[in-house]
Amino acid sequence: MAVNLKQLAELLGLSQTTVSRALNGFPEVNAETRQRVLQAVRETGYRPNRAAQRLATGKAYSIGMVMPIAPGIDSDVHFGEFLAGLAEEAVKHDFHFVLNPSAPEDEEVTFRRLAASGNVDALFLAYMRANDPRIAMLKSLSIPFVVHGRSIGESRDYPFLDIDNTSAFYDATRLLIQLGHQRIALINGPEYLAFSIRRKKGMLRALAEHGLSLDEALVQHSLMTDEHGYRSMQPFLQHANPPTAVLCSSTVLALGAVRAINQAGLKIGDDISLIAHDDVLPMLKPENFSVPLTTTRSSLRAAGARIATRLIGGILKRGDYPEQELWRAELIVRASTGPAPQK
Template sequence: MNLKQLSQMLGLSQTTVSRALNGYPEVNRETRERVLKAVRETGYRPNKAAQRLATGKAGSIGLVMPTSPGNSSDVHFSEFLTGLGEEALRHDFHFVLTPADPNDEVGALKRLAASGNVDALFVNYMRGHDPRLEMLKTLSMPFLVHGRSIGSEPDYPFLDIDNEAAFYEATKLLLQLGHKRFALLNGPIYLDFAIRRKNGVEAALAERGLALDEACVSHTAMTDEQGLLVMERILQMEKKQRPTAVLCSSTVLALGAVRAINQAKLKLGEDISMIAHDDVLTLLKPENFTVPLTTTRSSLRSAGVRIAERLIGEIKRTETFPAQELWKAELIVRASTGVAPAD
């Protein structure tokens, strides 16, 4: 069933039917109702490809889906996607997901934009001086960045959390509790958030004249497996030098790290304190850990909702948003942080 058939059925022109459907004012109320009724009865749906061709708008947002084999950011990605989806549903938008070779994300993005399949682009997992930014700026298509790219001129629209402040505050709390030796289980060093979180930790330490021991810093994929391995390695250090405070970039890393701590028969919150960043994953709640985890919290899902909201608003040109948003993470104290043990 297409417009032509529908309009013939109704004895109207395609123009009138189209206008009736799209809410133009110059259509008689009676006529409009007649059209709407017919649509309901026939189940007619406008062909999106044709609509897209005619209007240049497709009602869709383009995502490049990271697909490195073994890429395990997927819990975080999917949590975020859920948020995006929630909002998109309200506006009858959908997503076009292009899986991309991780070495060719710029290319994938370009192809997606040129395909005419999407109205706006979205990127995340930002790196330092991310090459995608330059490319996005040359495109005349709305885009939004989740995160930021350190080393690039901050002249692009983004939504990010204040990673530096979050880890600064977390470190400061641990310092106040008397901790002097710190470990940081971080995400891959090329990722912007990892760089900023490390900066935050170092800034807080520097205020006390302390420095982060590089031997106690890891940059790995954010899996529980890596968390376990790294923590095991760190726990093998001599007790006098071993960190008493651990910062984790994700509750997933923390999951593994806690297991290592348990296996070493150490007590979380007594022998070792831990603060993890909590993306509010449905799967993994810090309050459900055997020893509930102190966290810096910021919901990835809410970020998804907000990003969809902004992107869709921009496509519809209904609203103007502040181009750049920086969310504060909350520091939530639970049992995994305690006074530093006496040496």
């Protein structure tokens, strides 16, 4: 059924060498010949045998990923979404994933083993922290890698894809300020993660520019579950001087926050404004909230796919991808934001 190189070459009256070269984009093959080859590939449905390629090239055609299994990271709703993007893209190119579950304390060993195993051509890194030691480690491993997110305080000389968290929350905060809000609360992700730090920074910057400051009593850091959103919001509402607006680092957090707000009998977009970061989780669309949510939006799945593309492109030496990408999140205004209530 399935043809191989040899048969394809025979069929074309060419040598395996030439066919191989034609397929792999070598220059020393006639343009017309290449077209013939490509045509034959289409007709026969020829697909190179990956095992043979691996053996001949020494490439693994797979990318390694250390799957964090620490409490509160694994099983994270966002993880699955990102993974889906990554996997979807990888599968298109017939690349495999090597998932290595690992507790944080074993991560270094796991990375080293993975890099040394020859089973992966590249590694991928996520859940960046400030001054993340894993970057230096990966650099020393002499294996290509791409980071999702970026560290803080490290030199920037490593490949990453991140969204501009600072700007996202800066923009969101500025909008709230323009609407007259002065007391704004923040329900953020885990304190040690870089994106949380940046989002807070963006918020602080916008506040500072308008002579406002952030009341630390109105800041909560936690895992990104709706439960935590709820628990974080409640004390804010009971505060002697409650906020008139709140920023959430995820629509999942917002889910809980909204519940707490409803329960307090307040009206969203009216009594209190809310902006959440939207990772575009298919199960949780901000427009489907009882009051549609104003969000800063950036697709997590798209990020996964893009990282896969870059990793694969790097391995195959195809295309030329920027080493560093910073995606801008879109600020999308819906009904959950409104002018600050008059006292």
